[in-house]
Amino acid sequence: MPPVLKAHGLTAFYGDAQALFGIDFELDRGEVVAVIGANGAGKSTFLKCLVGLVRAQREHVWLDGEAIGGLHPGEIVRRGIALVPEGRRLFPSLSVEENLRMGAFAGRAGPWNLERLSKLFPILQQKRRSPATSLSGGQQQMVAIGRALMSNPSVLLCDELSLGLAPIVIKEIYDALPAICAEGMTVVVVEQDVVTAQRVSRRVYCFQEGRVSLHGRSGELTREQISRAYFGL
Amino acid sequence: MAVRLKRSTRASRVGLLAGLLLLAAAATLPAWAPEGAASSWMHQFVEVACYLIFAMMWNLLAGYGGMVSIGQQAFFGFGGYVMLVLGNLAGVNPFLAVPLGALAAAVFALPVSYLAFRLQGGYFAIGTWVIAEVVRLSFANLTVVGGGSGTSLTALRGIEKATRENATYGMALACVVASIALVYVFLRSKRGLALLAIRDNEVAAESQGIDVRGMKLAVYVVAAFGCGLAGALYFLGNLRISPDAAFSVNWTAFAIFMVVIGGIGRIEGPIVGVLVFWASSRFFSDYGTWYLLGLGLLAIVVTIFFKQGLWGWLQQRHGLSLFPTQRRLDPEEPHAQH
Amino acid sequence: MLEAVSQVIVQGLLLGGLYALFALGQSLMFGVMRLTNTAQGDFIVLSAFAAISLMAILPGPAIAGAWLPFLGLALLLPVAFGFGYLLQRVVLNGTLGRDPLPSLVVTFGLSIVIQNLLLQVYSADPRSIDTAGLNTRSVELPGGLAVGVLPAIVLALAVVATAGLQLLFERTRLGRAFRAVSDDREIAEIMGLDARKVYALATATAFLLIAVAGVLQAMRTTVAPSDGPLLLLFAFEAVIIGGMGSFWGTLVGALLLGVTQQVGFRIDPGWGIWAGHIAFLGVLVVRPQGLFPKTRG
Numbered sequence: 049m050p051p052v053l054k055a056h057g058l059t060a061f062y063g064d065a066q067a068l069f070g071i072d073f074e075l076d077r078g079e080v081v082a083v084i085g086a087n088g089a090g091k092s093t094f095l096k097c098l099v100g101l102v103r104a105q106r107e108h109v110w111l112d113g114e115a116i117g118g119l120h121p122g123e124i125v126r127r128g129i130a131l132v133p134e135g136r137r138l139f140p141s142l143s144v145e146e147n148l149r150m151g152a153f154a155g156r157a158g159p160w161n162l163e164r165l166s167k168l169f170p171i172l173q174q175k176r177r178s179p180a181t182s183l184s185g186g187q188q189q190m191v192a193i194g195r196a197l198m199s200n201p202s203v204l205l206c207d208e209l210s211l212g213l214a215p216i217v218i219k220e221i222y223d224a225l226p227a228i229c230a231e232g233m234t235v236v237v238v239e240q241d242v243v244t245a246q247r248v249s250r251r252v253y254c255f256q257e258g259r260v261s262l263h264g265r266s267g268e269l270t271r272e273q274i275s276r277a278y279f280g281l
Numbered sequence: 282m283a284v285r286l287k288r289s290t291r292a293s294r295v296g297l298l299a300g301l302l303l304l305a306a307a308a309t310l311p312a313w314a315p316e317g318a319a320s321s322w323m324h325q326f327v328e329v330a331c332y333l334i335f336a337m338m339w340n341l342l343a344g345y346g347g348m349v350s351i352g353q354q355a356f357f358g359f360g361g362y363v364m365l366v367l368g369n370l371a372g373v374n375p376f377l378a379v380p381l382g383a384l385a386a387a388v389f390a391l392p393v394s395y396l397a398f399r400l401q402g403g404y405f406a407i408g409t410w411v412i413a414e415v416v417r418l419s420f421a422n423l424t425v426v427g428g429g430s431g432t433s434l435t436a437l438r439g440i441e442k443a444t445r446e447n448a449t450y451g452m453a454l455a456c457v458v459a460s461i462a463l464v465y466v467f468l469r470s471k472r473g474l475a476l477l478a479i480r481d482n483e484v485a486a487e488s489q490g491i492d493v494r495g496m497k498l499a500v501y502v503v504a505a506f507g508c509g510l511a512g513a514l515y516f517l518g519n520l521r522i523s524p525d526a527a528f529s530v531n532w533t534a535f536a537i538f539m540v541v542i543g544g545i546g547r548i549e550g551p552i553v554g555v556l557v558f559w560a561s562s563r564f565f566s567d568y569g570t571w572y573l574l575g576l577g578l579l580a581i582v583v584t585i586f587f588k589q590g591l592w593g594w595l596q597q598r599h600g601l602s603l604f605p606t607q608r609r610l611d612p613e614e615p616h617a618q619h
Numbered sequence: 620m621l622e623a624v625s626q627v628i629v630q631g632l633l634l635g636g637l638y639a640l641f642a643l644g645q646s647l648m649f650g651v652m653r654l655t656n657t658a659q660g661d662f663i664v665l666s667a668f669a670a671i672s673l674m675a676i677l678p679g680p681a682i683a684g685a686w687l688p689f690l691g692l693a694l695l696l697p698v699a700f701g702f703g704y705l706l707q708r709v710v711l712n713g714t715l716g717r718d719p720l721p722s723l724v725v726t727f728g729l730s731i732v733i734q735n736l737l738l739q740v741y742s743a744d745p746r747s748i749d750t751a752g753l754n755t756r757s758v759e760l761p762g763g764l765a766v767g768v769l770p771a772i773v774l775a776l777a778v779v780a781t782a783g784l785q786l787l788f789e790r791t792r793l794g795r796a797f798r799a800v801s802d803d804r805e806i807a808e809i810m811g812l813d814a815r816k817v818y819a820l821a822t823a824t825a826f827l828l829i830a831v832a833g834v835l836q837a838m839r840t841t842v843a844p845s846d847g848p849l850l851l852l853f854a855f856e857a858v859i860i861g862g863m864g865s866f867w868g869t870l871v872g873a874l875l876l877g878v879t880q881q882v883g884f885r886i887d888p889g890w891g892i893w894a895g896h897i898a899f900l901g902v903l904v905v906r907p908q909g910l911f912p913k914t915r916g
Contacts (some may be wrong), residue, residue, distance in 0.1 A: 099809055111858070119807040121809040121811075122808055142798055146798075149795065150810050154810065154811025155811070195810075349720050396900060396904065398851050399903050402653070403654070407852070407855045410848075411856065411900075415900065418896070447771075530848065537724055559727050576731065577730075577731035577732040580725075581724075581725050581728040581732070584724045584725050
């Protein structure tokens with residue numbers, strides 16, 4: 049089966065500074081793939097390219113056999129890629145429920161709706177009328193994930209879900225991953241926490257200064273290999 | 282590889298020479314100008330000088346200080362009125378009263394900034410306009426300076442016309458040179474670099490220990506001084522002042538047009554802009570409303586399509602810079618080694 | 620004495636209603652896209668003159684009486700909506716960004732263009748809309764207070780408009796889009812929202828209010844091509860006094876401005892507007908965030 053999402057020689061720039069130097073990346077349907085790397089390695093930039101927030105060349109990103117690089121974010125979400133952004137970035141002027149409803153703005157059909165989300169994360173139902181930013185960090189992360197799921201994507205991109213959260217909360221959030229993947233959702237997880245990344249994913253890509261420095265099955269890579277790739281030694 | 286700090290470009294050295302020649306020509310104008318034309322030329326120059334100084338100050342404030350103000354006319358008029366009051370009522374020599382008026386405007390900027398700095402961005406701009414309106418209404422209610430219909434500068438009566446015109450012209454020339462020098466020196470100094478840092482990224486500048494608020498106040502006061510100077514000079518030449526003329530928002534409107542067309546944030550921008558403005562007003566001002574309409578459209582088009590102004594666009598295309606305020610790092614040519 | 624005071628206050632409130640209509644559009648545009656429209660007042664004057672011209676070609680007041688202007692307004696509304704949409708889409712969208720200068724210069728340029736265009740077409744003479752006496756009719760309330768019918772209609776429209784905007788923002792999908800795009804444009808776009816269209820709809824809505832304000836102003840008093848800047852100042856003062864980010868706050872700010880101006884006017888006719896300026900400066904000193912600011916989470 050061809051990969052659902054593919055990047056081929058992906059380059060990206062912030063103004064004059066180059067952030068990505070030819071990334072090759074493949075994602076099969078139903079997989080959970082982790083992207084690890086130090087700060088500034090280009091992980092977030094990579095996700096932003098996939099979702100259209102950072103300009104990419106048309107032929108560098110492929111979704112279901114269609115070249116989508118550089119398309120407007122609105123067109124990409126309509127084709128089925130959703131992002132849970134780094135730092136949550138909920139809308140402060142909107143309540144929890146309104147934030148979730150915004151996720152459905154693109155109008156894609158699918159299994160995810162408010163009801164199903166409240167089964168996944170009950171807190172979303174309990175606090176649905178509260179201003180979104182009045183929730184705790186972990187709860188906000190659930191809202192952010194829920195908001196992305198509301199667009200019924202086929203590919204879910206998660207940028208640093210564990211950022212600023214306590215270990216027990218991180219575990220709670222990642223425990224929900226199987227339920228999200230139950231219907232064949234494909235997930236990319238960007239993480240600084242290597243142990244968690246290896247645990248939840250089938251394959252791992254390691255980024256280092258804008259390049260893929262290591263790539264393989266999560267279970268097979270040794271700590272030493274990862275360290276070297278992570279730090280570029 | 283050694284690196285040398287280069288402060289001037291070839292174009293700037295040429296420009297400096299050209300500027301000095303122009304200055305020499307201008308200073309001796311009364312001597313070589315054709316009979317009958319000298320008076321009108323000098324009068325025009327005084328007017329252009331005021332527009333130029335005002336535009337330069339607006340450019341300093343907006344382009345370098347990051348503060349867009351639609352209320353600089355408050356200081357223009359304030360400087361004018363103080364000059365007139367000192368001349369008419371306090372017996373001060375009006376020519377001396379011009380810099381005094383500028384100083385008064387600078388001092389006035391302190392309480393004004395207290396109010397204005399409570400607003401940001403677009404609302405700061407309109408807020409300064411409101412303050413200017415308050416100042417205008419206040420002066421319109423002062424009967425000692427003629428209230429709403431204004432009054433004349435009587436202190437120069439008794440001086441021969443030619444002498445007065447020459448002296449005013451000389452004063453204008455001095456003011457222009459002083460203003461250009463002031464701005465240029467200010468921006469090339471350490472203060473100036475700090476200002477550029479603030480303009481580029483205020484938060485980062487603050488974290489580097491730069492006193493952002495203090496710098497902004499300094500720029501605001503300097504700009505007020507300049508606008509007050511322009512105002513005092515203008516009414517010295519005009520001999521008659523009124524609240525509507527002194528505090529008209531058109532001063533700021535024209536300054537915006539000049540700076541936008543010439544390019545914001547560059548020293549030479551206002552100079553180019555004022556030349557374009559003056560040339561166009563000579564040819565088209567007979568068309569009144571159409572002329573102003575055209576200016577408005579031009580400003581809109583230039584802002585949207587030529588973000589760096591016409592001069593800035595030229596600069597980018599040909600790499601020219603008359604008043605370099607950047608410091609360029611120039612790698613020294615390594616000596617050939619075998 | 621009490622009667623005189625209440626009369627002044629009532630008149631101030633009625634005047635404030637008009638100021639609210641001036642200010643709501645500005646509040647909306649600034650709230651959604653941080654755009655300061657320095658041509659706000661001039662667009663109000665433009666719509667007033669458009670209405671005046673429209674009235675000249677509609678069947679005379681003899682047929683529809685005092686309600687003709689409102690018919691004219693109804694015809695003008697879709698035109699204003701479309702105009703605002705195009706203005707934002709074609710001209711103003713390109714000026715948005717971190718730097719406030721481009722939008723300020725462009726709207727200021729528009730202000731100059733509109734004023735001079737109107738001067739060219741209509742000359743400097745003040746004009747107004749024939750209301751067949753509606754603008755002088757008044758009703759006497761219990762207690763001896765006289766309330767003008769037209770000003771009362773204006774105030775009522777202002778309250779309706781404020782409530783309408785509040786509902787639009789809080790209960791509708793478009794309102795959610797407005798709030799989201801103003802919070803975080805990037806993230807709103809990855810939800811599928813087209814910010815350019817949302818901004819254009821915001822401005823289109825603001826222009827509905829501008830049209831209403833223009834027509835009512837021309838019914839209430841005379842308008843001249845150079846009136847724009849003063850109306851802008853009133854709108855702006857109302858927004859600052861009331862507090863940014865809140866439509867009800869803008870309404871209250873406008874009412875307070877109206878009352879302050881009327882009080883000043885009563886003391887001395889030359890002090891009306893001046894008193895409003897002083898009140899604005901006072902609020903700026905004492906409570907710069909305004910009386911009812913909306914705090915962001």
